[in-house]
Amino acid sequence: MLIIGGTRFIGRHAVEEFLDHDYTVTLFNRGNHDNPFTNRADVRHVQGDRGDDERLLAAKRDVEPDVVVDCVAYFPDEVRRATEIFADVDAYVYVSSGSSYAADDIPKREGVTRLCDCSPDEAVEDSAASYGPRKAEGDRMVFSAAERGVNAMAVRPTVVYGPYDYTERFDYWLHKVNEHDRVVVPGDGTNVWQRVYVEDVASALRIVAEEGEAGEAYNVGDRNALTLEDTVAEAASALDTTVEPVYASDRELATVDLSLTDFPMYRESPHILDTHKLAALGWESTPVREAMQRTVEEHLDSDRTGEDEGPGRQAEERLIGVLEMV
Structure with missing residues (x-):
């Protein structure tokens, strides 16, 4: 082939x-x-x-x-x-x-x-x-x-x-969760981009x-479509760490010149694909927890951080400071 x-x-x-x-x-x-x-x-x-x-x-x-x-x-x-x-x-x-x-x-x-x-x-x-x-x-x-x-x-x-993802979109979240106790999550965390x-x-x-x-x-697509909030939680579990999500609206993000769509894996409207047609051929989806564990293991062995794919840490820390004063 x-x-x-x-x-x-x-x-x-x-x-x-x-x-x-x-x-x-x-x-x-x-x-x-x-x-x-x-x-x-x-x-x-x-x-x-x-x-x-x-x-x-x-x-x-x-x-x-x-x-x-x-x-x-x-x-x-x-x-x-x-x-x-x-x-x-x-x-x-x-x-x-x-x-x-x-x-x-x-x-x-x-x-x-x-x-x-x-x-x-x-x-x-x-x-x-x-x-x-x-x-x-x-x-x-x-x-x-x-x-x-x-x-x-x-x-x-x-x-x-998954492993070897050169786009680094997912590495952005894995790196943030692995390095910091608090991570900014755009919106209220419930958006779904399968x-x-x-x-x-x-x-x-x-x-x-x-x-x-x-x-x-x-x-x-994954048969279990996670929200961004749940994705961050699953990443933390796979990394054997804990993280506090800090939710920020578009209006709050604008105070540090950011927007919701600056964050990778964020989509304003839900995006979910029906996979029954493929499943009828005998295809199965890997459980998310297992897939996340394999992804994390390869991420930790790589030098990918995804830092260029979304807001930098300084902007996040400024935003967290602003939200704490509210």
């Missing part, structure tokens, strides 16, 4: 998942990031840019994959071209996103909740604002390919956390490749 990407976060765990289930794995990527599988004889690496169709086609002819997992398709045209190149494989699985959904349904359901529209400009624009529309248009490329007879499917994770453990995304990719239906999309 061939994984496009495969060395950083979701792809790295996908490699391990497929290896654990007796697949022969080849990676296709530019080689710009450290390859954790360099010393693994059972993992091949073919170097190339996924935007170069000739290189991708050459890799296909060299590897002759039965399964292709596309971890780094960020533009709809990349998905379209990949589904054409790999039109005859047993399964092509596109890593989409829960950001594909335009509506705020609770929960968001495949085939029911409206997807983002994607304008021609958004389809080629590399920005955070166009991310959801681009992923949604990639989904539509999968649906179109399936209509042509390609066994193409999409997996839509919500916000992913997350998904990275190993569960990897298992979803394999299960969809084996059991999924062409032209279908499958949500993947």
Whole structure:
């Protein structure tokens, strides 16, 4: 099987998942990031840019994959071209996103909740604002390919956390909880932005490749969606420490030039994905406590702090001082 990407976060765990289930794995990527599988004889690496169709086609002819997992398709045209190149494989699985959904349904359901529209400009624009529309248009490329007879499917994770997360969004909270007795939590702590453990995304990719239906999309998210307040508490438990959350409204945050959305993992409206469709294929979610423990263990062994992903400690301490005077 061939994984496009495969060395950083979701792809790295996908490699391990497929290896654990007796697949022969080849990676296709530019080689710009450290390859954790360099010393693994059972993992091949073919170097190339996924935007170069000739290189991708050459890799296909060299590897002759039965399964292709596309971890780094960020533009709809990349998905379209990949589904054409790999039109005859047993399964092509596109890593989409829960950001594909335009509506705020609770929960968001495949085939029911409206997807983002994607304008021609958004389809080629590399920005955070166009991310959801681009992923949604990639989904539509999968649906179109399936209509042509390609066994193409999409997996839509919500916000992913776990070992080796280079985004450091979750490391921000782990570092704060581990280093300080009091941590500022935006709002009242009850906001819910469902997350998904990275190993569960990897298992979803394999299960969809084996059991999924062409032209279908499958949500993947923790079956137990924690509030931000509960997430901080679970992190403290896994770190074997205690922490006092200090809640702050947008108005209170503004006194130190902060806002609710400055904090990673904060979302004003709930974001929850229905995962029953994936579960019907045999997928299971790792219990949050177990997933948190594994995440914490790798975090402590890393040098990631996430400090650049949210408010600095000085701003937090100024805010705590302001709130104590109220």
